Amino acid sequence: MDAIRLHAFGPPENLALDQVPDPVPGPNEVRVAVRAHGVHLLDTTLRRGEAGGPLPLPDLPTIPGREIAGVVDAVGPGVDAAWRGRRVAAHLGARPDGGGYARLAVVPVEALHRVPAHVTAPDALAMIGTGRTAVGILDLAELTAEDVVVVTAAAGGLGTLLVQAAAATGARVVGLAGGPVKAALVRSLAEVSGPQVTRVTARPDTADGARVLSGPPSTGVTSHPDSERGTLTAIDYRADGWLDAARTAVGPSGATVLLDGVGGDAGTDAASLVRDGGRLVLFGWSSGAANRAAERPDDGGAGEDVGRDHRKSGGPASTHDVRWAVGPLARPWGDLFALQERALALAADGTWRVITHQVPLAEAARAHRELEERATTGKVVLV
Numbered sequence: 001m002d003a004i005r006l007h008a009f010g011p012p013e014n015l016a017l018d019q020v021p022d023p024v025p026g027p028n029e030v031r032v033a034v035r036a037h038g039v040h041l042l043d044t045t046l047r048r049g050e051a052g053g054p055l056p057l058p059d060l061p062t063i064p065g066r067e068i069a070g071v072v073d074a075v076g077p078g079v080d081a082a083w084r085g086r087r088v089a090a091h092l093g094a095r096p097d098g099g100g101y102a103r104l105a106v107v108p109v110e111a112l113h114r115v116p117a118h119v120t121a122p123d124a125l126a127m128i129g130t131g132r133t134a135v136g137i138l139d140l141a142e143l144t145a146e147d148v149v150v151v152t153a154a155a156g157g158l159g160t161l162l163v164q165a166a167a168a169t170g171a172r173v174v175g176l177a178g179g180p181v182k183a184a185l186v187r188s189l190a191e192v193s194g195p196q197v198t199r200v201t202a203r204p205d206t207a208d209g210a211r212v213l214s215g216p217p218s219t220g221v222t223s224h225p226d227s228e229r230g231t232l233t234a235i236d237y238r239a240d241g242w243l244d245a246a247r248t249a250v251g252p253s254g255a256t257v258l259l260d261g262v263g264g265d266a267g268t269d270a271a272s273l274v275r276d277g278g279r280l281v282l283f284g285w286s287s288g289a290a291n292r293a294a295e296r297p298d299d300g301g302a303g304e305d306v307g308r309d310h311r312k313s314g315g316p317a318s319t320h321d322v323r324w325a326v327g328p329l330a331r332p333w334g335d336l337f338a339l340q341e342r343a344l345a346l347a348a349d350g351t352w353r354v355i356t357h358q359v360p361l362a363e364a365a366r367a368h369r370e371l372e373e374r375a376t377t378g379k380v381v382l383v
């Protein structure tokens with residue numbers, strides 16, 4: 001079968017398309033003909049050979065990837081033959097050598113999710129690692145219609161789902177995205193965020209150069225929170241003056257919630273938009289640095305999970321309710337399979353519009369490069 005293998009840690013070009021033997025399902029396993037393979041930022045970290053993340057470095061050569069969607073093409077001993085031909089999606093486990101970037105994958109039958117006929121394989125795939133994380137983050141964030149929610153990397157895999165979900169609660173949402181094209185995508189999410197989001201209007205670039213691609217009417221933000229409830233504003237946070245534009249968008253009382261997977265300068269600046277007592281829900285550091293508004297908990301470098309309401313005193317975070325969601329968690333989110341089921345249901349019933357950035361499997365190196373260069377929107381999927 002075709003498989004992408006990493007033979008040496010290093011740049012994206014080290015991902016090679018190889019021919020390897022077809023895997024054979026053992027007892028209680030099925031083999032899936034994979035149509036969609038998930039790519040994570042963590043895959044790029046492991047490819048570079050950077051230790052200290054939530055997963056250990058793999059032995060080489062390795063087939064990366066931990067999420068798949070496709071069709072069962074063979075069943076192992078003891079497995080009901082009715083599985084053959086079924087459309088499925090699965091997480092291959094929190095392992096650095098998951099085997100997901102391959103045309104065939106062997107999966108325990110209990111890890112399989114059935115995928116309805118109207119849900120595409122890339123969309124189903126996006127609900128496994130990314131969708132489940134979004135559901136977990138949303139459980140942790142406890143959003144209500146009273147909230148003013150700031151989302152970093154709002155055009156990303158998680159961001160596009162979090163923006164939709166936040167807007168659907170009736171909250172005011174400010175999505176921060178890197179570049180005007182990404183900001184435009186975030187604006188388009190208003191169209192699927194439910195009847196509450198009725199006041200999104202285009203407004204021209206602000207004088208200071210920050211592009212406010214959608215948001216409250218051009219009369220600006222008033223001091224009456226109710227008047228802004230249910231609006232979605234997209235701001236390019238790579239443009240000069242974006243923080244001022246974001247302050248205007250959240251309003252004089254400040255934001256109540258930050259959903260941040262970027263960290264670094266952007267995430268820390270975004271945290272300054274949150275009023276005292278607001279929630280900082282932190283789930284990653286794609287910038288390479290933690291959010292300085294809250295001390296990063298020690299995740300043990302091995303996926304040790306960290307519970308909610310992880311507060312640190314002394315720093316600026318002491319004025320906030322900090323909720324960490326890092327690592328391949330079982331706690332505080334509970335059963336990951338159940339989170340995946342919930343995410344799949346949200347995609348299947350059309351609650352979530354799933355955005356994917358699709359790249360052919362043979363071009364896995366390009367997918368990695370684009371993800372590292374911030375050139376993707378939505379969930380990155382190999383097809």
Ligand SMILES: NC(=O)c1ccc[n+]([C@@H]2O[C@H](COP(=O)([O-])OP(=O)(O)OC[C@H]3O[C@@H](n4cnc5c(N)ncnc54)[C@H](OP(=O)(O)O)[C@@H]3O)[C@@H](O)[C@H]2O)c1
Nearest residue numbers: 133153156157158177178261284285286287325326327374
């Ligand atoms: N806690 C968990 O279990 C869990 C699970 C999955 C993912 N995560 C984390 O959640 C975050 C978002 O994940 P995702 O899969 O949805 O990724 P993503 O948002 O689709 O992609 C990462 C985005 O981060 C932003 N970014 C800012 N600085 C960057 C840099 N130096 N290099 C690369 N990207 C940079 C970019 O968006 P802009 O250009 O718009 O800034 C980029 O598109 C990541 O930090 C990820 O590690 C955590």
